[in-house]
Amino acid sequence: MARTKNLRNSVVNQFIDDLSNGHIVSPLPSQSILANMYNTSRTTIRHSLEHLHSCGILEKVGNDYVIVRQPVVEDYYDTVTELPHEQAATFERAFYKMIHQRELSPGDTFTELQLARFVNISPVVVREFLLRFSRYNLIENIRRGQWHMKKFDQHYAEKLFELRELLETQALTHFMNLPEHDQRWVLAKELLYRHRQLRKTVIFNYRAFSQLDHELHSLLLSAADNPFFNQSMEAITVIFHFHYQRDEADLKARNILAIEEHMAILNAMLNHDDLSAMNELHRHLETAKSSMVRAITQQS
Structure with a gap:
């Protein structure tokens, strides 16, 4: 019972964070999409x-929830005590969020204790995660408890991008062969609808695209049903957050x-046009690669 309460309180606090930062817009996505976003059950x-x-x-209007006021500090639950595996999941989400929001950048040095205090979890959990993450050669352990975010060059990024293309094209092939009753076809339709909605307000809300980008590529990879695909995408995501997303000179236009490009992929998928879907995916990945290389070159 305590574990369930901790999980629900943690999800509520994450909701409040994302609502406050404008990462979730009104009306809210469906419960199935939110469950996927927060890696939890629809019941939670x-x-x-x-x-x-x-x-x-929030206010309920028909089947939708809409935002009627911004959260305040008093809306948060008090700090919850999580089990070790729950803390690990909490820190992983927080670590990627810090990178995405540029609170951690290439060249930064930080300690396990600093991150543990920031996320309010055990330093042991932080150290275990960083040791696992260090296999991507994006961070290095300077001395016990202290870490450095490494910079990398265009060659490193391009090689990793080759892996991304292999993973996503293979996953798309699996997706196109899913049975008609598979829930992921419904998620693809909902995702296309949300892209259309964002397109109406993208001039003012272009940062919200990052969530849709994450969801689309995660949805594609889910069809491969291969945990190694997901692990490899961790590093690729960090690459894009470090460089592709850091160059904000033309972020609005790129988004x-x-x-x-996302809508073209989704339309082709939902029309069961395998060839067009693959061509549109290749086009989108090539655009992303060009933007990433340009960003790295400018920073160099």
């Missing part, structure tokens, strides 16, 4: 939505183009 999502509704943050 339903309880979280009901709690935020009771607090007056507008990427929305159109």
Whole structure:
């Protein structure tokens, strides 16, 4: 019972963070999409939505939840005590979020204790995660408890990008062969709808695209049903957050183009046009690669 309560409280706090930072817009995505976003069950999502509704943050309109006020500090649950594996999942999400929001950048030095205090979890959990993550050669252990975020060159990024293309094209092949009743076809339709909605407001809300980008590529990879694919994408995601996302000179224009490319992929998938879907995916990956290389070159 305590474990379930801790999980629900943690999800509510994550919801509040994302609502405050504009990462979730009104109306909210479906419960199935939210469950996928927060890596939890729809039951937990339903309880979280009901709690935020009771607090007056959300209002239910038909089948949708809409935001009626911004959260405040008092809306957060008090710090919850998580089990070790729950702490590990919490820190992993927080680590990637710090990279995405540029709170950790190439060249930075930090300690395990600093991160543990920031996320409010055990330093042991932080160290275990960093040791696992160091296999990607993106961070290095300077001395016990202290780490350095490494910089890397275009050659390293391009080689990793080759892996991304292999993984995603293979995953798309698996996706196109999913049975009609597979829930992921429904998720693809919902994702296409959300792209269309974002396209209407992208001029003012272009940063919200990063969540859709994560969801689309995660959805594709899920069809491969291969945990090694997901592990490899961790490093690729960090590459893009470090460099592709860090260059904000034309971020709005890049995101507008990427929305159109995503929609072309999803339309072809939903029309069961295998060849067009693969061509559109290759086109999107080539655009992303060019942007990434340009960003790395400019920073060099």
